[in-house]
Amino acid sequence: MEEATGQEPRSSLAIAPEARQSLRGHVHQQLRMAIISGRLPSGQRLNERLLAEEMEISTTPLKEALRQLEAEGLVEVLPRRGVVVRFDASFAEEMILARAALESPIAALAAERVDDDGRARLGATVQLMREATEAADIARLILLNETFHGAIHAASGSRHLTRMVAQQQFYDGSARRVIHRDAGESRLAFEEHKGIAEAIIAGQPQEASARMSAHVLRSGRLYLTAVFGR
Amino acid sequence: MEEATGQEPRSSLAIAPEARQSLRGHVHQQLRMAIISGRLPSGQRLNERLLAEEMEISTTPLKEALRQLEAEGLVEVLPRRGVVVRFDASFAEEMILARAALESPIAALAAERVDDDGRARLGATVQLMREATEAADIARLILLNETFHGAIHAASGSRHLTRMVAQQQFYDGSARRVIHRDAGESRLAFEEHKGIAEAIIAGQPQEASARMSAHVLRSGRLYLTAVFGR
DNA sequence: CCCTGAAACTTGATATATCAGATTTCAAAA
């Protein structure tokens, strides 16, 4: 069922406008990583001027970045008093719950809406994951993991849920590598991914949703201990 | 089990710092309402200077408010091109799914963590809801509805999930009044609320979670048709 | 008549200046 939108097929040469990161985008990302990596510890007060000076920018983009972090819940703003970092294990735990909660309906929607193209992508990704798992190719597995979840997000056709779930990541590449280093974990994760994909391809929303939730909760808890220990 | 924090009990005279709304807080709230009420239609481009001028403020607090809206997904920022309103029925539908998804673990946590005080509050609120439902006291029902969900949020001890769910509201007081005007709906909603409260008080996370999800999905769809028709 | 491209204009992105609330300091009074 081809769509005749009259739209020019996006040239592969075109630079997506969202790729050209703005200063505030950089700042937001930097601060976010500094917070979730613990470099800016919870409770830390952020002085707008000092911080802007250190980052060698003006306060305007910094303020904008801080407002984004505020909306994500990573910092708290005390009116007329300042910005305070708010991120600890219990917050991360809630992020896992939120991610699991949000990925569930996404998986269900994907199972309802997936088309042949999406099915093909998912199947192919699972096959590549199988190979990478057997080869214990960690870097590739990390990449494929994103491809996998990205394919599901795309198939779900959801915009808002997808954006929200993207905000629930509290670990970076190094934590991922630690997790994926464990072959047992990789095999388990692969079985889960396979089960999720099968449910979506078979058009079983309930099954897909349940499996996705279980997968995110289980692996999330693993990251939690990896990042916070205990 | 009294806590000896050494903290002065907050005087009832004290003005909570978060009550003193900042300019950007006002602006954010104003814009949010304008968007969800449809006064600023989806696709509408927002010119920062014009808008700031109309609102008789400078662009700085406006920009901050726009960043918050961006993080909530209500506007999209096209770098170097402008801010565009992004809110339609399908987005609202996703907000319902998100709200249902997020309220579920909150209800489960509440069932796990609720203490005697929380149980008492919930029970009392349900009793008041029963009375207000019988009396068809719409204004009171709307208020009690917030008390009810607020009590559950408090009992859950969650911070992040609670804040996220608060961002998933896409209707205002007038839509609520329309919904609550229907006596049948009120009775149904009451039964649902009662069932949720009972599950939480009985300490049944699964049951609480499932009932909460069903309730939010059902009533959410009602709001959807009320706001968007169809 | 259509294509090209440079100038004019629009507008978001960034920087800087100013204002005002909150905290701290410290000396004087109790």
Next chain:
DNA sequence: TTTTGAAATCTGATATATCAAGTTTCAGGG
């Protein structure tokens, strides 16, 4: 020694100015 409160200071909140990317306009060449 403790308390008080006013001045000094810090710092977020707001306003304004400047910069640069993107769009539009339109004259000139094909």
